[in-house]
Amino acid sequence: MPGRSPSYAHLVALMDEHGIFEHALFDVPRRGDGYCVDDVARALIVMVREPDQTPELGTLAETCLRFLEDAVDADGRVHNRMAAGGGWTDDPALGDWWGRALWALGVTAARAPTETARSRALSTFHRAASARSPHGRAMAFATLGAADLLAAHPDDLVAHTLLLDGVSTIVIPRDDPWAWPEPRLRYANAVLPEALLAAGMTLESPRVVSHGLGMLRFLVGIETAGGHLSVTGTGGRGPAQTAAQFDQQPIEVAAIADACARAFDITEDPSWRDAVATTWAWFMGDNDASTPMFDSESGAGFDGLESDGRNENRGAESTLAALSTYQQARRLGVLEVVPSR
16 A cells, blocks of 8 residues: 555564574575675665654664674674674675665664664764775765765765765766676666765765766666566676576665665656656566565565566565665655556
8 A cells, every 4th residue: 555664574574683584495584594784784774764663663773783883893894794693704894795784874873763873873884984895886885875874964074085985986988888887787786876876966966966867777778678677687787688687686676766766856857756666566576577576465575586487585685675665666656556567
C-alpha cells in the first residue's frame, strides 16, 4: 500500500545482538558465516531512513551503530568481518566496507532520531575519514556520507575535504561513446553518478551535477531493455555486451533507485521518478525473467535474478537492497506504478 512501511520481519530474523548475518539458506540465517560491515552499514542506512520509526528499529539501529564504532580503527581503517558471537576475523583495511561505513555514519550523524546517536556517528565518521581509500567505489560511498553529513553540518571541514577528494576520483572520459569512468560496468554502478550529484549540490557546482546526470542517463540507458531494467550481471558488462546478463544482483537495482531519486530531487524531472518506478517494478517481477524478487509478507529480497527464475536464498544484501528501493519508491509515490509486460 502506498505510504506504508515495508515489513521488516526478515531483517529482524537476520539480526542478533551483534549484527546482521550476511547470508541465509532460503530464509534461515547462516550464522556460521558471521557478519560484515558492508551489510551492517546498509542496514543502518535503511533503518535511519525509515520515516516510521519504532522501538524495535531503534534497537536494531543501535546494534548497527555499535558494530561500526567498534569496526573503525584509530587510524581510520575499518575491519569488515566478524565471527558469529563476536570477534573480528580480518585486519582493518580500506576496501568498499570503509566507504560504506562512512556513508552510514554520515547518514546517521545527520538523520538519527536522537542527539546521542548523531553525536556518536559524527565522532566515528571523523575517525574513519582520517584515512583515504585507493578504490574508486569506496571513495564514492564515502562521498555520499560526507554529503549527508554536510547537509546537517555545513561547516564540517573533515567531511568537506573528504567530499572534495571523493569527487576528484570520478573522471569521465571525453569524446568517448562509452561515457563511463571505468572500462566495464561492475556492481552498484549508480553510486558513481550519485556521488557526483551529491557532491555537486553540496559544492553548488552545476558542472559537477551535469556530469552526474549525464553519467546516470548513460547508465540507465545501458541497463534498460524492452521497457524494463536489465542490469549488469555478476560478470560485469563492457561496451560490446548488449544481451541480457545473469545473475542480476539486487544491489545494482537499489543503487539505481537511490541515484535516480536524488536526480529527481535535484531536477524535478519526472523521467527520473519514472526510473525509480522501474527499479521497484524490477523487484515486483518486471525483469528479464518475469520473476518477483521481493516477498512483501516478510520484507525479504531474493539473492539474484537468474535466466530461469531466482536464487531462493534471502541474504542481508538482497533484502536491504529491496527495502531501500521500497523506501525510495514509497517516498516518490510510485509503489504501485508497475508497468505491464
